[in-house]
Amino acid sequence: MEEQGSPIWIDGKLVDWADASVHFVSNSFQYGFGVFEGIRAYDGEQGTSIFRLDAHIDRLFKSAKIIGLDIPYTRETIVEACRETVAASGHSQCYLRPVAYIGYGGMGLNYTGCKVSVGIAVWFWGEYLGQGKLEQGTRVKTSSYTRHHINSNMSKAKACGNYMLFQMARTDALRGGYDEALLLDAEGHVAEGSVENVFIVRDGQLITPPLTYILDGITRDSIIQLARGAGLVVREEFFTRDAMYIADEAFFVGTGAEVTPVVALDDRPIGQGVPGPVTRRLQSLYFDAVRGRDERYAHWVTPVAGVPA
Structure with a gap:
C-alpha cells in the first residue's frame, strides 16, 4: 500500500487525507461494527474505470442489512461518490475502500440511534500478495x-x-x-x-x-x-x-x-x-x-x- 494523501469522501464531502478521522469513543473503532468493500479501478479502454462497481456497492448494502446497519444514503449516491473520489485522487489505477461505520457512541453494545457514516478512501495498491x-x-x-x-x-x-x-x-x-x-x-x-x-x-x-x-x-x-x-x-x-x-x-x-x-x-x-x-x-x-x-x-x-x- 502506498498512501498518496488522496482526498477521502466522508458523508458527502471530500476531506484531506490527514483530516479523515474517527472519534476514539466510536462503536466501530471499539468493536469492529461496520461493513466495507474492496474495489479496484483500472486504466483501460475507456480511461480509468471501476470494475464491477454496482455489484460491490450492492454487496455493501446487503452486508449492512445483515448486521443491522442502516446506511443513510442511496446506492446511487455511493456509486457516484466512488467515481468522484477516484477522479479527485488523480490516480489512473487505484484501490477503493468504502466503509459504513458508527463514528461516535454505542459504547454499551447498543448501536440504536447512533449516526451511521460512510467514508470512501482511495490509494494505489499493487500486487496484494507481493510484487511478482x-x-x-x-x-x-x-x-x-x-x-x-x-x-x-x-x-x-x-x-x-x-x-x-x-x-x-x-x-x-x-x-x-x-x-x-x-x-x-x-x-x-x-x-x-x-x-x-x-x-x-x-x-x-x-x-x-x-x-x-x-x-x-x-x-x-x-x-x-x-x-x-x-x-x-x-x-x-x-x-x-x-x-x-x-x-x-x-x-x-x-x-x-x-x-x-x-x-x-x-x-x-x-x-x-x-x-x-x-x-x-x-x-x-x-x-x-x-x-x-x-x-x-x-x-x-x-x-x-x-x-x-
Missing part, C-alpha cells in the same frame, strides 16, 4: 485457525470485525516465510484464503468451494462467468487440502489478489510447482475484462470520466 506473485505464483500455508462456523458469525456480510481472524491467519503465514494462509472450515474442507476465494484445476475442470459458509466473492463470480464463457467446466463442491495437494493447478482470486497462482501448499508443489496453463488463460481473460477489452463484459466497467475532480 501474479507471474511467479505464491506459496501458501494451511492455517491453524478455522474459518468461522456458519452459525458463529455473519459469514455473508463483509463485516469489519470478521477480519481479525483473517488478519491473524495471514500474519502467522507471513512470519513463517509464506505468502498467504489457507483456512479450512469446521469440517476440515478448504474454505478460502485470508481475503481470497480459491480454485483448483483437475483434469481441465475448475473446482471451487460452494457459497455455503463463505463470502460471495465478486471476483469469484467473475472468474466463474469468464471460465464458462470460455467453455471450461466449473464445479462448486467441497474438497479437502489433500485434494488441493494433488491438483493440477490452484489459484486465488479476489479484488486484491486478482488471479494469483498458488504454486505450493504446505511445502508441497501444486502440479509442476509453476503457474499452469488454465490459470494463465483465466488471468488473461480477467485482465481483458477489467480493462474493458472484452466487449462481452463491457457492463462490468464503470468509467470515471465525466466526474468533476
Whole structure:
C-alpha cells in the first residue's frame, strides 16, 4: 500500500487525507461494527474505470442489512461518490475502500440511534500478495485457525470485525516465510484464503468451494462467468487440502489478489510447482475484462470520466 494523501469522501464531502478521522469513543473503532468493500479501478479502454462497481456497492448494502446497519444514503449516491473520489485522487489505477461505520457512541453494545457514516478512501495498491506473485505464483500455508462456523458469525456480510481472524491467519503465514494462509472450515474442507476465494484445476475442470459458509466473492463470480464463457467446466463442491495437494493447478482470486497462482501448499508443489496453463488463460481473460477489452463484459466497467475532480 502506498498512501498518496488522496482526498477521502466522508458523508458527502471530500476531506484531506490527514483530516479523515474517527472519534476514539466510536462503536466501530471499539468493536469492529461496520461493513466495507474492496474495489479496484483500472486504466483501460475507456480511461480509468471501476470494475464491477454496482455489484460491490450492492454487496455493501446487503452486508449492512445483515448486521443491522442502516446506511443513510442511496446506492446511487455511493456509486457516484466512488467515481468522484477516484477522479479527485488523480490516480489512473487505484484501490477503493468504502466503509459504513458508527463514528461516535454505542459504547454499551447498543448501536440504536447512533449516526451511521460512510467514508470512501482511495490509494494505489499493487500486487496484494507481493510484487511478482501474479507471474511467479505464491506459496501458501494451511492455517491453524478455522474459518468461522456458519452459525458463529455473519459469514455473508463483509463485516469489519470478521477480519481479525483473517488478519491473524495471514500474519502467522507471513512470519513463517509464506505468502498467504489457507483456512479450512469446521469440517476440515478448504474454505478460502485470508481475503481470497480459491480454485483448483483437475483434469481441465475448475473446482471451487460452494457459497455455503463463505463470502460471495465478486471476483469469484467473475472468474466463474469468464471460465464458462470460455467453455471450461466449473464445479462448486467441497474438497479437502489433500485434494488441493494433488491438483493440477490452484489459484486465488479476489479484488486484491486478482488471479494469483498458488504454486505450493504446505511445502508441497501444486502440479509442476509453476503457474499452469488454465490459470494463465483465466488471468488473461480477467485482465481483458477489467480493462474493458472484452466487449462481452463491457457492463462490468464503470468509467470515471465525466466526474468533476
